[in-house]
Amino acid sequence: xxxxxxxxxxxxxxxxxxxxxxxxxxxxxxxxxxxxxxxxxxxxxxxxxxxxxxxxxxxxxxxxxxxxxxxxxxxxxxxxxxxxxxxxxxxxxxxxxxxxxxxxxxxxxxx
Numbered sequence: 001x002x003x004x005x006x007x008x009x010x011x012x013x014x015x016x017x018x019x020x021x022x023x024x025x026x027x028x029x030x031x032x033x034x035x036x037x038x039x040x041x042x043x044x045x046x047x048x049x050x051x052x053x054x055x056x057x058x059x060x061x062x063x064x065x066x067x068x069x070x071x072x073x074x075x076x077x078x079x080x081x082x083x084x085x086x087x088x089x090x091x092x093x094x095x096x097x098x099x100x101x102x103x104x105x106x107x108x109x110x111x
Contacts, residue, residue, distance in 0.1 A: 024073050025062060028102075032057040035099060038092050049103035050096055056106055065111045075105045 004012075032054040039046040046054075056062065062069040079098050086094045 021069050021073055024076060025057070025060075025069055028057045028072070028076075029060070031095060032099070035092065035095055047100070049107075050099045053099040053102035053106060056102070056111070061111070068106065068109055068111045071105050071109050072102055075101050 035050070036046070036054050036058070056068075062072070076098070079101060083094065083097075
């Protein structure tokens, strides 16, 4: 059996990371739309920071700003690890909080 070279392992790891980030971007694209729709249905004013994070995903700005998607993914993982499980009734509160955190990452990253 032939061993994989370090270059092959590097390319495999890179492909895996790109796939994970692409899936994350698509996932957040959908949730950003749902959050915007929720604010519209409830006839609430969306906070500026939440809107900025939603627009970042909906406009696919991460494609023009290298490194931004990685930073946002790290925040996503951090939120999933640190936040408690939330019942269905509070799901949009959690989503709103995550997008507020995304807005902070976007601001600190200079995007």
